[in-house]
Amino acid sequence: MPMARISLLKGKPRSYLEVLSDGVHRAMVETFDVPLDDRFQVIHQHEPEELVFDRHYMGGPRSDNYVLICITAGKPRSTLMKEAFYRRLTEVLAESPGIRPEDVMVVVSMTSFDGWSFSGGVAALFPQQEVAQ
């Protein structure tokens, strides 16, 4: 039920974007209670003047490989689960496509369950309904 909006600088090959997309999803599946096929992502590639980030605030140093990952999620997650996700995400992206942990920034926002309609003009099922299926 989450969706991810990912921003980075232009100039990476398509394969880099695919591996980045895979990695974000893999970390969500492994640590953020996301089903394998619940994958919805939007990637925005930016000119240098369109992606503004401090190189050192609360971490870094950030490089031109900086990636901002904004996640909107529908199911509440604990602080512990979020922390596990942040950690795993940086591990996965460091491995491939080779993004340093210093360059990974995440913002998770929550919205209510009934704010989701995946398809067909119907609201998403509530967790208990999913179980009942």
Add this chain to the structure above:
Amino acid sequence: MPMARISLLKGKPRSYLEVLSDGVHRAMVETFDVPLDDRFQVIHQHEPEELVFDRHYMGGPRSDNYVLICITAGKPRSTLMKEAFYRRLTEVLAESPGIRPEDVMVVVSMTSFDGWSFSGGVAALFPQQEVAQ
């Protein structure tokens, strides 16, 4: 008071985008308690590798006409109202520009009333103030 951020694959003519924009707004006016002239939308057109979506999760099958509509709203809406909106939205978009309901995904997020400034550096009026005008 809502704004809609709409993502789809590149390649549609301008007229398609205009009809899509009209349809999203029409469904909001008809079912989501949105004034006719309260229309603010951002459309993002993506390369295939920039728009990632599962073809079957909780609905579908989704095609290359998939459209992700992220709405930020300031006024609380009931689950019933959201459900009516999802349904009407798919009806309207099926009619024109001819998007199958399976391809329509919606995520509604709420924010507080005082988080909106439409213009002129002032906060949006609260509902009771609107009435009082």
Add this chain to the structure above:
Amino acid sequence: MPMARISLLKGKPRSYLEVLSDGVHRAMVETFDVPLDDRFQVIHQHEPEELVFDRHYMGGPRSDNYVLICITAGKPRSTLMKEAFYRRLTEVLAESPGIRPEDVMVVVSMTSFDGWSFSGGVAALFPQQEVAQ
């Protein structure tokens, strides 16, 4: 801890975007309790059919210089602080790059503190931890 997603029509020179970015950040630092080096912004430039806005709803008249500034913040802000920010933002942008207050729209959304990881795979520090450093 906020991030700003800024949308405007294509066609402005790079220097305009830089001054816009500077102005948004300056107003946040002066009135929205944002540290000087807490600067994270994404700018989206749009074709006319991709940026849809009513010219008169709750303000305006809006021109082709319309700018939509969507802010996600992690620390709660009072209505008074938001109002001060809206006001200061329009003053700063009017001065440079010369955007009329009528053309400035803002949407502020909040998310929880533990929804932020700035870097390194760790959650952002809580305010009391920041103080304790």
